Amino acid sequence: MTAAPLPLLLDLHPDDFPLPGFRRRQLLEWVYQHGVGSYEQMHTLPAELRAELAAGWRLNPFDDIETFRSDDGSVKYLFTLPDGRQMEAVYMPYLDRKTICVSTMVGCPARCAFCATGAMGFGRNLTPGEIVGQILAVAGGEGIEPREIRNLVFMGMGEAMLNYDNTMQAARILLHPQALGMSKRRVTLSTVGIAKGIRRLAEEDDLGIKLAISLHAPDEETRQQIIPTGGANSIDEIMQAARDYQAKTGRRITMEYTMLRGINDHLWQAELLAERLEGLVSHVNLIPMNPWPGSNFVSSTEEQIQAFYDLLEERGVDVSVRRSRGKDAGAACGQLALKRPGAAQGHAGA
Numbered sequence: 001m002t003a004a005p006l007p008l009l010l011d012l013h014p015d016d017f018p019l020p021g022f023r024r025r026q027l028l029e030w031v032y033q034h035g036v037g038s039y040e041q042m043h044t045l046p047a048e049l050r051a052e053l054a055a056g057w058r059l060n061p062f063d064d065i066e067t068f069r070s071d072d073g074s075v076k077y078l079f080t081l082p083d084g085r086q087m088e089a090v091y092m093p094y095l096d097r098k099t100i101c102v103s104t105m106v107g108c109p110a111r112c113a114f115c116a117t118g119a120m121g122f123g124r125n126l127t128p129g130e131i132v133g134q135i136l137a138v139a140g141g142e143g144i145e146p147r148e149i150r151n152l153v154f155m156g157m158g159e160a161m162l163n164y165d166n167t168m169q170a171a172r173i174l175l176h177p178q179a180l181g182m183s184k185r186r187v188t189l190s191t192v193g194i195a196k197g198i199r200r201l202a203e204e205d206d207l208g209i210k211l212a213i214s215l216h217a218p219d220e221e222t223r224q225q226i227i228p229t230g231g232a233n234s235i236d237e238i239m240q241a242a243r244d245y246q247a248k249t250g251r252r253i254t255m256e257y258t259m260l261r262g263i264n265d266h267l268w269q270a271e272l273l274a275e276r277l278e279g280l281v282s283h284v285n286l287i288p289m290n291p292w293p294g295s296n297f298v299s300s301t302e303e304q305i306q307a308f309y310d311l312l313e314e315r316g317v318d319v320s321v322r323r324s325r326g327k328d329a330g331a332a333c334g335q336l337a338l339k340r341p342g343a344a345q346g347h348a349g350a
């Protein structure tokens with residue numbers, strides 16, 4: 001019988017790392033600032049302490065890591081977990097900022113019709129350490145220190161609001177000054193529109209991370225066509241939760257809108273979207289749909305995206321078009337699904 005893996009060190013909040021005072025701070029530094037991959041490398045810790053740690057706590061969440069590099073510089077990381085399941089993160093080294101898109105689940109139960117991850121179905125929730133570990137692994141793979149990655153989006157595989165507690169624990173580790181020390185303004189949680197989760201997030205006063213809502217349609221009929229689980233929360237409920245969130249936090253909300261030809265790109269839908277957003281401080285990201293084999297949808301034409309954009313702008317909506325990176329590596333929004341580039345591609349973008 002195979003022994004169960006040791007508990008994962010990264011699942012612990014930094015305050016609970018299993019060493020006292022000064023030694024705890026040293027351990028945190030090795031893990032989160034230097035990003036070392038083994039206890040042996042932690043040479044400021046006595047050898048017997050390193051041996052004790054190695055006997056009690058697993059440092060590496062992943063059994064295997066593969067990378068797929070896109071011509072535009074972004075990199076898809078495919079992680080194999082100890083139970084054999086797989087999930088992905090995407091690293092986007094923009095000129096002025098290094099950004100990572102992490103997964104919160106293996107697969108996703110939301111089943112958005114335009115998303116390759118949704119077509120996989122749900123595997124399981126990731127633990128906090130399996131979420132945070134994606135950053136450490138990417139930093140190691142890129143030869144940089146973990147803290148050089150300054151921007152993070154919970155926008156990979158999975159619906160973060162349906163793995164709420166583990167995602168919040170991961171966020172607390174990301175922001176902790178002795179862990180990754182990220183700025184709350186540079187961490188964004190994306191949801192397909194779980195109203196209860198949006199309200200809970202508004203109450204997390206110590207976190208202050210940003211919120212993005214994947215609305216994708218302003219009318220119920222279209223939304224239910226492309227987000228089958230969307231029926232659990234009506235657009236009215238989502239918008240009310242967004243307004244309540246903003247009243248409580250004062251933070252601007254990003255609205256994600258994947259442009260699907262002939263489905264949600266009609267100008268009457270742009271009018272309705274503008275109406276829905278009245279009074280809400282928001283920014284709309286129009287995202288041309290990224291193709292994946294087996295998808296029944298195609299992206300709106302450039303002309304239609306421009307017309308949709310122009311109408312929103314005329315109505316006073318703050319809007320931009322987001323050009324996805326990593327399409328040739330299967331790493332763009334909606335493409336994450338564990339396949340190698342050239343076969344079916346994979347990754348999400350809730």
Ligand code: SF4
Pocket residue numbers: 108109110111112115116117118119156157158159192334348349350
């Ligand atoms: S778009 Fe996001 S929420 Fe929807 S199926 Fe894909 S990963 Fe899940």
